[in-house]
Amino acid sequence: MFRTILVANRGEIALRVMRACRELGLRCVAVYSEADRDAPHVAYADDAFLIGPPSPAESYLNIDAIIRAAKATGAEAIHPGYGFLAENASFVRAVTAAGLIFIGPPAEAMERMGGKTAARREATAAGVPVVPGVLEPVTDAAEVRRLGKEFGYPIAIKAVGGGGGRGLRVVRSPEEVDEAFAAARREAEVAFKNGELYVEKYLDDPRHIEIQVLADRYGNAVALGERDCSVQRRHQKLIEECPSPALTPELRAEMGAAAVRLAKAVGYVSAGTLEFLFQDGRYYFLEMNTRIQVEHTVTEMVYGIDLVAAQIRIAQGEKLWFKQEDVVPRGHAIECRINAEDPLHNFRPALGTIGEYHEPVGFGVRVDSGVRAYYTVPSHYDSLLAKLITWGSDRQEAIARMRRALAEYRIEGVTTIIPFHQAALEHPVFTAGAATVNFIPRHPELFSRAAELTPPTAASAGAEPAPEPRRFTIEVNGRRFGVAVFGDGMNATPVASPSRSAPARRAAPKKTTLAAPVDAVISPIQGRVVAVRVAHGQQVEAGQVLFIVEAMKMENEITAPHSGTIAEVRVEVGTTVEAGAMLATYQNTANNTNGK
Template sequence: MFDTVLVANRGEIALRVMRACKELGLRTVAIYSEADRHAPHVAYADAAYLVGPASAAQSYLNIERIIEVARESGAGAVHPGYGFLAENPSFARAVTLAGLVFIGPPAEVMERMGGKVAARREAKAAGVPVVPGTLYPIGTLEELRACAHEYGYPIAIKAVAGGGGRGFRVVFEEGELRQAFESARREAELGFGNADVYVEKYLTDPRHIEIQVLADAHGNVIHLGERECSVQRRHQKLIEESPSPVMTPELRKRMGEAAVRLATQVGYVSAGTLEFIYQDGEFYFLEMNTRIQVEHTVTEMVTGVDLVKAQLRIARGERLWLTQHDIVMRGHAIECRINAEDPASNFRPSLGTLVEYSEPYGFGVRVDSGVHKGYTIPQHYDSLIAKLICWGDDRAEAIARMRRALTDYRIVGVAHTIPFHLLTMSHPVFQEGKATINFIPHHLADQLGALSQGFLSPVSAAAVSSGPARIFEVEVNGRLFTVRVAEAETRAERTERRTRQASDRAAHRALHPIADGVASALQGTISAVLVSPGQEVEAGQVVFVIEAMKMENEIAAPRKGVIGEVRVQVGQAVEPGTVLATYRAAGEVAA
C-alpha cells in the first residue's frame, strides 16, 4: 500500500519509528528544523527535508509544509510519533485528504477521544467509570469557581487538547484559582494551540495505571496489559513499569475489558492507550492517548510485541494477527526517562552540550535515545534525552539491573535525572511497589536538594593529556595494572582548556547571580510577568514565569522587598543569570 514513510517528529521517537520501518523494508523520510540540522534522526533517515526554523510552531507543527515534503519525497504514509501533531485531528485529516495514509486512528475517532472532555463523555456512554468533573470546557473564572464549590477542593484543571502534564494545575483553595486557571490556559495554548481546559475532582493519593490497546480497521481490538506510571513530577511521568505492582488478575481483566469496550465503541484503529487512576480498590478513566506513547517500551519488553511495527502493519490494512489469548506478560520491565533537568532545583530544564555521553549495555538493557556526544540540547523542545529500559525475570531483578545500568550511564555537560532515578531505585517505598503519584513530594522532597551532579564541563583526561600515548603493563605485588602514559598537553591545548574552564566558571556564576534582584535560573522565553515596579513581594512569591522545553517554570522572589525596575516583558528571550527585576534600595523612592 505504501513503501515510504515520512516521520513527522524528531529525537528518539523518530529514530524508533524509522528502525521499525526499515525492518519492514520501508524507506524513511525525516523532517528537521534549523535547530536539528545535525540531529541523529536526520542522519539515519533515507532522506531528510528542512521544514523551518528552530521554533516548533514554524517547523514540526507546520502542517502545510509537512504535507508538501511528503509529496515531494514520494512518501505514501505519515507517522506522527508522539507530541507535536500526533493527536491533532486537523493534521490527520490533512494527511488523508492529500491521498496519504495517516499511521494512527482516523481524524473522526481522534476528535471523539483526543479531546479530554469528549473522551469522558464517550467513557460514560460505554459504562466506564470516570472521575467526577465537567463534560465540557470551562471558559471563565466564575465557572471554575462554581465547579470548585460543587466538587470540593482540591480540583484539577486540565487541558482539553493534550496531555503529558501540560496545562495541568491542581488547586487546593480558592485563592489559587485565578493563577492556576490562567497558567493552565496559557500552557495549554503554548503546547497544543488550544487554551480550553476542563475540571475534575482531584483524588489525593491515587496510582496512575494505563492500558495499552491494539485495534485494526476490521473491528478487532485487544489489550496488552497495563503500565504503571505513578512516579511523576509536574504531573509528567518519570518512571514507568509493567506489570503494575498492585495489579491482580481480576483487576487486569476488568480494566482491560473496560479499555477494549471503549475502544470498540468509538471504532478505534492503531495503537492507543487508555489512562486510569486507581485508589481504594476502584479505577476511573482519565483520558485516551490516540497515539504511541513514550512508555510503550515496557509493554514491548514484557509481551514481545513490537507496537510500532504493529501500527505500520495495521496502517497497511492487515487484520490483527493476535488474539487476547496470545498476549502473555513475562517478567518485569522498568523505564526511566533520562531528561535534561536538574532534580535538585525542582527538575528545572538544563541546557548545554553533551561533553561526554556513553550509554549502558548488557542483557535486558535497552536505550532509546536521539542524542550523541557533542549534541547540544535545544530549548525549543521536550527535555527528554533518552529512555532507559531494563527487563528482569521479576521486579527485583529489573530494579537491580536498572541500578546497574544507571550507574553505567555517563552524561556530562547538562544536569540530568540519573541521580534521581538512582535515589528512587534504592528507596524502600518504591522497592516495595507502594509508590503513588505523591511519591516524590512525600518521600523524596527532603533529599532532592542534595543531589549535586557537577554537570559543568570537567577537565577530562583527554583534555589534559591529548598527545601520543603508550600503554604499559605494570605488576605491583603480584597484581597486574595497565598504565597509559601520554605526552603533556601542548601550549595551544592548555590555552583552549583554560578558556573552556573560564567559560564554565562564567556559566556557573550566571546560575548564581550576585545582583540584588530576581534573576532567571534558566534559558527560555518570558510567558508571564506577575509583578510591577513599586510592588512589595514576599520571599518565595512567584513573580515571573519562563517557558523552556515546552514547560512553564516559575521564578520566585529570593527575598522580601519592593520591586524597583522590571527589565523584561512577555515574549522576551532570556539567558541564565538575566536580571528580570531589581529590588528598590532602602530609602529609594519611585521615579
C-alpha cells in the first residue's frame, strides 16, 4: 500500500491522475520544469518539485531527477501518465530499484509489447492477425526498397520504439525511400532516443480501432470495448469515439477476446491499449501502448469505469473487482483534442499566451484541461491544451452535444483547432460514421469550412480582460512551499491590504506581426531546426522544402515563398529559432542591412 504518488508528467494528464489520487484519499506530488513553474498541475498538487530546465531531456525525461524528487517528497509510488517515460522499461526498473512502486505494467511486459517489432512477434505467437511486414528492424534504405518490392507499395516505415505518428513515413514509390528513411530515423531518434525502424504494408483506407484492456497481477484481464480513432492528421489522432460505428457486436467480442489473449500471454498488468487497423471486415494488430491513452476518457464515459483509479488500485495489489460479463456499454462518447495548432496552415504549432478562457459545461460534457486564463503555452512540449468529451444516449446525441460544447469553448489569444473540429463534426461523412484515416486528406473542404468558422481576431482584440488572481509561491532548493500559487511571481504588484479594492488587470495578449524583408525565408514558428535542405547559391522553386523545424514534438516543413537564388543560409541543424526569424535570404536581399 502507499499514501503518496508522484506524477512524472505535466499538463492535463498530470491533473487527471492527481484528481484520481484525491478521490482515493492519496497525496499527489508534481514535478515541473522551469517552463512549467506557472502550470496548473503544479498549483493543484499537494507538493511540487523542480526537476530541471525546459528541455524534456533535462527534466521530464531525467530519471535520476524524478526519483530524487519522489524520495525528497515522501512519495512511495510513481505514475508516469503518457508520453515521456511512460513506456520506458529502464525507468520502471530504476523506480523499482529505488524501492518505489511503478503504477503501470512490469518492465518485462513493457519490453515484450513496447517495441513494435517485438509486439508483432508476440501477436503472431498468440494467434492475433498482424499487418504483413517484418518482425525485425531494418538496417538501411536499400533493405526498405527490397521490402517495398516484396510487399508492394505503399509501405510504412515506422519507429520501433514509439508511437503517436512520430517516426512514421508512408512511401509510395522506390524514389521516396531514401528521404523517408532518413526523416523517420531522425524523428525517431529525437522523440524516442531510438532510431530503429521497421517496415510493414500500408493499408490504403483502414479505420484505426483500439481495444482497451485492464489486467491485474493475478492473471485476470478484461477488455473494455473499443475506440475508433480514425480522424487523424500527420498520423496523430484528433477525434476519438466509443464505440466504433463500424463494428458489429460479434466483431467487438472477437477483437476484445484477441486483445485479452495477447495481454495475458505477455503477463501484462495495469491499463493498456491494443491498436488495430480495420479494413474490408478484417482487423490487423498494429501495436500496443503499454500505458494509459490520451483518449481513455471516452471509454470511461461509456463503461463507467475510472481507468486511472483502476491503475492505482491494481498497483496497490487489488484483484480486478469485475468480470468480462459485467462490462456493459452505455451510450456513446466522443473526444476532441483541443490543440494549439493552426489547421489552416497544415496544423502548425501556434504558441502564445491564452487570454480569456471559458470551458463548456452542462449535462454529458467533460473537459480535461491543462491550461487556464493567462497561461503561456510552452514551445517545448506537445500542443495538446485540453480534451473535450461529450456523452450521449446514442451517437447522434453525442455529436449534437459536442457541436454545442465546441461552440461554447472560448480560448482567446492562441490559435486552436476548434473551428476544424466544428467543420468535421458537421461533415456528412463523419455524421454517417464512415470516416477512415483518409477523412482529412480526402476532404479539403473541411479547411474552407474551418476558415468560415474561425472567429475574426478583431473580435477579441479590444475585450477587457478579466481579473487574474495574484498569488505567490516560495521556491527553496527546487521545491515549492507555502500557501501561495505561482502567478507573475515577483513582477506582480503586492496588495497593500485585504480591502475590497478592484484587483489589477493584465493587458490582453496581442498578436505579433512578423517583420522581415520581403525576399527572405521566414520561420512562422518557434522551434529547433532539424534539417537544412538548401545551400548558398542554390536555385529554389516556390513551395520547395528548404528547412524542417521541430516544434511541440512535430516536424514542420518551411518552404520557399517564391522561386529565386539563395544568397545566405542563416541557420544550421540544431539552431533554435523564434517565430519571425530569417532562415535564409534571396540574392536581392543579401546586402540589405535592414535584413541583418
